[in-house]
Amino acid sequence: MPDRRHPRPRPRSRSRRSPDPARRAAFDALRKVHGEDAYANLVLPPLLAQRQLIGRDAAFATELLAGACRLERTYDTIIEAAAARPLGTLQPAVRDLLRLGTHQLLNMRVPSHAAVAATVELAAATVGERVTGLVNAVLRKIAGQSYHQWLSALAAGLEEPDALALRTAHPPWIVAAYADLLPADELEPALQANNISAPVTLVVRPGLASVGELIDVGAEPGRWSPYAARWSGNPAELSQVRDGTAGVQDEGSQLAAWGLARAPLTTAPTGWWLDLCAGPGGKAALLAGLAGEQPARLAAAELAPHRARLVAQGMRAYPSPPAVLVADGIRPAWRPAAFDRVLADVPCSGLGALRRRPESRWRRQPADVEELHRLQIRLLQTAVDSVAPGGAVAYVTCSPHRRETTDVVAEVMAERADLEVIPAATLLPELGEDAFTGPFLQLWPHRHGTDAMFAAYLRRTR
Ligand SMILES: C[S@@+](CC[C@H](N)C(=O)[O-])C[C@H]1O[C@@H](n2cnc3c(N)ncnc32)[C@H](O)[C@@H]1O
Numbered sequence: 001m002p003d004r005r006h007p008r009p010r011p012r013s014r015s016r017r018s019p020d021p022a023r024r025a026a027f028d029a030l031r032k033v034h035g036e037d038a039y040a041n042l043v044l045p046p047l048l049a050q051r052q053l054i055g056r057d058a059a060f061a062t063e064l065l066a067g068a069c070r071l072e073r074t075y076d077t078i079i080e081a082a083a084a085r086p087l088g089t090l091q092p093a094v095r096d097l098l099r100l101g102t103h104q105l106l107n108m109r110v111p112s113h114a115a116v117a118a119t120v121e122l123a124a125a126t127v128g129e130r131v132t133g134l135v136n137a138v139l140r141k142i143a144g145q146s147y148h149q150w151l152s153a154l155a156a157g158l159e160e161p162d163a164l165a166l167r168t169a170h171p172p173w174i175v176a177a178y179a180d181l182l183p184a185d186e187l188e189p190a191l192q193a194n195n196i197s198a199p200v201t202l203v204v205r206p207g208l209a210s211v212g213e214l215i216d217v218g219a220e221p222g223r224w225s226p227y228a229a230r231w232s233g234n235p236a237e238l239s240q241v242r243d244g245t246a247g248v249q250d251e252g253s254q255l256a257a258w259g260l261a262r263a264p265l266t267t268a269p270t271g272w273w274l275d276l277c278a279g280p281g282g283k284a285a286l287l288a289g290l291a292g293e294q295p296a297r298l299a300a301a302e303l304a305p306h307r308a309r310l311v312a313q314g315m316r317a318y319p320s321p322p323a324v325l326v327a328d329g330i331r332p333a334w335r336p337a338a339f340d341r342v343l344a345d346v347p348c349s350g351l352g353a354l355r356r357r358p359e360s361r362w363r364r365q366p367a368d369v370e371e372l373h374r375l376q377i378r379l380l381q382t383a384v385d386s387v388a389p390g391g392a393v394a395y396v397t398c399s400p401h402r403r404e405t406t407d408v409v410a411e412v413m414a415e416r417a418d419l420e421v422i423p424a425a426t427l428l429p430e431l432g433e434d435a436f437t438g439p440f441l442q443l444w445p446h447r448h449g450t451d452a453m454f455a456a457y458l459r460r461t462r
Helices: 021-035 040-050 055-070 072-083 092-107 112-126 129-143 147-155 160-168 172-179 184-193 211-216 239-243 251-262 282-293 305-314 366-386 406-415
Strands: 201-204 228-230 246-248 272-275 297-302 323-326 339-345 387-397 419-422 440-442 454-460
Touching: 021 040, 021 055, 021 092, 021 112, 040 055, 055 072, 055 092, 072 092, 072 129, 072 147, 072 160, 092 112, 092 129, 092 147, 112 129, 147 160, 160 172, 160 184, 172 184, 201 211, 201 239, 201 282, 211 228, 239 246, 246 282, 251 282, 251 339, 251 387, 251 440, 251 454, 272 282, 282 297, 282 305, 282 339, 297 305, 305 323, 339 366, 366 387, 366 406, 406 419, 406 454
Parallel strands: 272 297, 272 339, 297 323, 339 387
Antiparallel strands: 201 228, 201 246, 387 454, 419 454, 440 454
């Protein structure tokens, strides 16, 4: 069905109307993504708020920006073919106009004439009349074929990994990293799943709110986590989200934290838990409630002061909110072996959360993974030093990349004789066996509908 809110073609005239505000917002945000290295999912919401775009306009702008970012290299290949010139010969703002127009033409339910006319109007208002002929001609050429036809034509003659990279709009090194981890028949579905926006999942903070009360106001129960609910509207509409008794959190993150809370301790508890890399605080807010049930108390550490403030904000609804330290996890400000449970949810490449970070697949480089690998090892070492003998560590990433997951765990375990793996399936028995790689948790968007979250649960034996 065509999009009724954004379908109207506008006459081509010298006195043009002002461009559609939703498209204008997506364009302004995309310029910041490319010109200022902004993050698409952070830059758009304030623009929408400032311009009072809500409801369908906000949803249209959000989808337009996310799609143009995610599928960027594939769209660029199509634009180059249609324009019969290298992309680098076009000025940056024109490239962005064409990416936005291409997404509307090939992957949104916007009639072709409306997509072309609205983008030409936007080009006139933002870059100037002189580029409207070019924008019009290239988009009309693109409109001549479906997305599928463009992909078939451009993939002809490419070797399969490159054809797959084009079809799924991922850089070849990420295709290779996924191919290293998944059976061949799941590779394309796994990559395609990164091109679909993640649903809004809520989490209730244990002891403060219940899933039942969210269901009473229209949410659906979550698929895996007992703390999760699905919500199809704006989370800020919910009083529980506004007051901090519930939040927004992927179910994969909930499961990773829940697994740690369920790990059996083999000595008398100290009563303290640590979240070593807590910002922005989603898992800390869940762990604080889970700790309260045992009972135990959480301490949260975070290197970046502004992220530490977000951690504290996320836990504001607890009657005695946990302490949040601005601290470097590789230079611990606490005594060794002080905690029963330690979460090391380390900085990672985010290759398992690409559906949430539309531009990130094009920014990340293989060298980032190696640099992160070294930091991840140091943080896991601190986590292990911080836990008491008999206690448990969860090493968690939202990347499935082998260098950030099993390689890190294997390297740290090879250096020490005081660690054993707690099989993740024993901590999360509700999940099917496709949620585990050996003794580790490894979720996937195309299998579980969650981010591709990895968790290794380790016990310190002495
Ligand atoms: C993957 S995020 C953690 C996400 C968080 N657990 C949540 O659920 O919201 C990793 C965090 O580690 C922080 N970080 C990076 N280096 C650190 C260090 N050396 N010590 C402590 N935190 C660090 C980053 O600033 C970032 O906030």
